[in-house]
Amino acid sequence: TWTTGNVIEEQVEAIRALVGDKRAICGLSGGVDSAVAAALVQKAIGSQLTCVYVDHGLMRKGETEQVEKDFVAATGVQLKVVDAEERFLEALAGVSDPEEKRKIIGREFIRVFEQAQAEIIADEGPAVEFLVQGTLYPDVVESGGGTGTANIKSHHNVGGLPEDLEFKLIEPLRKLFKDEVRMVGQELGLPDEIVQRQPFPGPGLGIRIVGEVTKDRLDLLREADAIAREELTAAGLDREIWQCPVVLLADVRSVGVQGDGRTYGHPIVLRPVSSEDAMTADWSRLPYDVLAKISTRITNEVRDVNRVVLDVTSKPPGTIEWE
Numbered sequence: 389t390w391t392t393g394n395v396i397e398e399q400v401e402a403i404r405a406l407v408g409d410k411r412a413i414c415g416l417s418g419g420v421d422s423a424v425a426a427a428l429v430q431k432a433i434g435s436q437l438t439c440v441y442v443d444h445g446l447m448r449k450g451e452t453e454q455v456e457k458d459f460v461a462a463t464g465v466q467l468k469v470v471d472a473e474e475r476f477l478e479a480l481a482g483v484s485d486p487e488e489k490r491k492i493i494g495r496e497f498i499r500v501f502e503q504a505q506a507e508i509i510a511d512e513g514p515a516v517e518f519l520v521q522g523t524l525y526p527d528v529v530e531s532g533g534g535t536g537t538a539n540i541k542s543h544h545n546v547g548g549l550p551e552d553l554e555f556k557l558i559e560p561l562r563k564l565f566k567d568e569v570r571m572v573g574q575e576l577g578l579p580d581e582i583v584q585r586q587p588f589p590g591p592g593l594g595i596r597i598v599g600e601v602t603k604d605r606l607d608l609l610r611e612a613d614a615i616a617r618e619e620l621t622a623a624g625l626d627r628e629i630w631q632c633p634v635v636l637l638a639d640v641r642s643v644g645v646q647g648d649g650r651t652y653g654h655p656i657v658l659r660p661v662s663s664e665d666a667m668t669a670d671w672s673r674l675p676y677d678v679l680a681k682i683s684t685r686i687t688n689e690v691r692d693v694n695r696v697v698l699d700v701t702s703k704p705p706g707t708i709e710w711e
């Protein structure tokens with residue numbers, strides 16, 4: 389029978405046997421999956437693991453600080469933070485196609501890791517041969533790696549890997565669904581703020597801007613997203629919804645009237661969904677007063693946004709993310 393204890397025991401043993409006296413690195417994304425994967429591998433091989441957090445500039449407000457402080461405090465893990473914002477923004481300049489964005493972000497991610505690896509190898513110690521990834525079962529299935537299902541999107545931690553990958557992969561969550569990952573995280577002693585976090589995609593806000601990704605647009609989306617999250621939390625809805633992507637339609641403008649006159653700004657899309665495992669999802673029937681509050685605050689507080697719209701599409705036919 390399946391228990392979190394069994395899963396942990398099994399994985400710890402397998403990881404120890406696989407890694408031997410070599411070392412591993414693990415990318416922390418700020419999300420549940422990579423945090424639990426890292427904590428699991430940390431339990432197996434301790435200081436042979438170094439975590440790397442790539443700040444690709446596509447994170448939400450406050451997220452980098454959360455990894456730097458909360459996760460390290462909870463696990464005592466060795467953490468190296470790489471500031472790669474400029475590099476990612478340069479690589480993404482001029483790109484609007486969703487799949488191209490995902491591939492670029494996935495590729496740059498691995499390259500930054502290889503650089504970090506080189507730096508870690510330069511320290512004394514055994515070779516760094518392994519890369520830990522928080523790939524879940526639904527990621528495997530949707531990338532066509534599990535059951536022969538057609539490829540829907542190239543998830544950046546599965547299908548977007550470059551061909552010249554230099555690491556062997558450790559994917560201890562590959563057979564698990566999200567709720568199981570949360571149970572494993574809890575069993576490993578991770579705090580609720582990490583374990584109960586809603587999912588956030590590896591490519592970050594890069595795939596929540598419909599159109600080209602620029603620093604300016606990211607800053608704008610970060611503000612809108614922070615407001616939506618704040619109000620959803622204040623309304624006590626965090627557990628009720630699976631996640632609520634906030635999307636900037638950067639290539640769309642509409643006419644509005646704000647303050648003293650006419651504006652020609654961008655719409656923000658709210659995409660609250662309820663789901664069991666992200667394979668399917670339903671749009672969340674959020675209370676109108678919560679929606680109203682979010683809409684009013686975003687249009688008042690975020691420059692260049694003059695309209696907030698609600699996505700009322702289930703998955704299928706819509707995916708949860710817009711790209």
Ligand code: XMP
Nearest residue numbers: 543544545587588589590591666707708709
């Ligand atoms: P979709 O948009 O395919 O999303 O319905 C399903 C779930 O996966 C998340 N997601 C990702 N997670 N890397 C990730 O780690 C990715 O590239 C990625 N793309 C989507 C999405 O937020 C949702 O929870």
